[in-house]
Amino acid sequence: MSLSCPIPLNDYPNVLLAHGGGGRLTHQLIQKMFLAAFGNPTLELQHDAAQLELKGNRLAFTTDSYVVRPLFFPGGDIAAMAVHGTVNDLAMVGARPLYLSAAFILEEGFPMESLWRLVLSMRDAAREAGVQIVAGDTKVVNKGKGDGVFINTSGVGILEYPGRIAPQELRTGDAVLLSGDLGRHGIAILSAREGLGFETAIESDSAPLAGLVLDLLGAGLPIRCMRDLTRGGLATALVEIAEASGLGIAIEEAAVPVCEPVRGACEILGLDPLYVANEGRFALFVPEAQAEAALERMRRHPLGREAFRIGTVGSGSGVTLKSRMGVARVLDRISGEQLPRIC
């Protein structure tokens, strides 16, 4: 391997916000820098959590950092999100989440009272998700060198599903299911951060998905792949899965639920809800024959009540969206973050 920087200088010599946006620049950074340096068979699966075998026990392990602003937003806060996000990453590989670590990077001057609110929120979120926080770390940085609070959580779970849940398991004809409507988290954050003051308050969908996933596993349904639809939204998740599986995914625009306040906000800001982040939604791939049973099972759970079938896995490549007009178009990664338009 070459020692020179794998990302050519003429691309971007400095890190941009878009490198963390979940789009093409994030993908490039991971591929060319992190995977190139750290590559191993477990990492190369590029799933939400690593699936490990330790002395005959099958475990899942993952980590995630949370840098959201504002720290408190409609429907959640950074601490609850730090539990949900990591729990969800474990659930997405078919694991029962058990233990979390929590590392806090605090900015000098941050109010103790706000920190206590976050800690209590984290306690409640962990309790609700059925996990224990068993390790932690605290660092304080100088005033102006942080954004109040950054949190990192890592999580360990035990794999409950006998097979492998991964994009590579997809087969032609599999059904693509979606656990609920899209875009609430991203729009809630954006409107709170920018003070956009929409008429209807939009709350984040941040929630622990492990309960719903364990219900599905408990029902003995065969599951090919799952992916929570965080940064980059549904579209980016599907593009990644299609690429990793070597198959195509076709979805129907009319079948993808987006609630009216989110749709309205996206229209005003020129954003596409398919690319907006969620913190409590996931896509599920199951064999066609089990699609109805899986949907029925999901809808029994409060977090899957609005589950829908949105598409099918096909033999082609990439992701296509059949528009309401009946014409198909390609869904691809976007370059960086979605930027609000001029007009």
Added chain:
Amino acid sequence: MKYLEEYRDAAAARGFARAIARTARRPWTLMEVCGGQTHAIVKYGLDELLPPGIGLVHGPGCPVCVTPLEVLDRAIAIASRPGVVFCSFGDMLRIPGSRRDLLSVQATDGDVRIVYSPLDALRIAEENPQKEVVFFAVGFETTAPANAMAVYQARERGLKNFSLLVSQVLVPPAMEGILASPLNRVQGFLAAGHVCTIMGVEEYGPIAQKYRVPIVVTGFEPVDILQGIYLCVRQLEEGRAEVENQYARSVRREGNLHARRMIERVFRVIPRQWRGIGEIQRSGLGLSEEFSEFDAELRFGVRDLRVEENPECLSGLILQGIKKPPECPAFGTRCTPEHPLGATMVSTEGACAAYYRYRGRAACP
């Protein structure tokens, strides 16, 4: 959602597509002027619903695309200065100047902020009297009233640390420029509904008459666009060249008089450079003499900055409707949204970006 869902109704859209097929007896080439319309056409695949003889070419109505490279370099030069807060709408940040883009300035030496209205920039100026706050006033007639209002209020409130980097352009002169070109193949226009909401439709009558082209003021949803095409084709088949208003739910004949007065108060009509097209007489707005103290180009002394375009980029031909994105040999290969040769690829409203995003590599030559 009211006023949206009705205009995305597949049955209504197909109804107009059938009406177009019944009406069209000869091949016609139409241009949709606005980038928002181009995006809707490609996103919903509306061109695929049309009979083979009806061709759509994509117009110059993407404000990001037509902003000259040298204006971007001026923006980057100003944004890089210490003590400056540079405010812009989000989609200008990714557009490359000749050496780097505003996102890179934000990541390194500058204070670049995305705002949702020029009045937000005004507020930042009020809150930071020790900083110079500059708003990047880009756009067509649609953004001009709010930008004018920002400058007007800055003067009312005695704000000395606020200025505008102006790159405002006007649609009708660009349409005339296209029609007057010997390479022109546009036989009818879908005019930009939002622009007419502000300015009204009166400017278009003389153009329709002089060049014998129908001009249909059209909205942005699938049903709007297909109805606009239908009205345009019907005029062409009947040998008429009139101004028609498809977007009557928003556009009045005289436009928005308050907004027009504000534009006239603060701006004056000047010649402007259009990226890829060149200078067009009386095609832009600059600050009037009365408000020239708010002109960032003068305040920061960047007016003389000049640069060269990449010669391989065909964006000029694309913006004039002479070529389509896949006809460019660099499309999707040497020119992608990450490595754009010209602005039609970077801007989310640019025709090249729309083809790349919604048709993918399948559209590559």
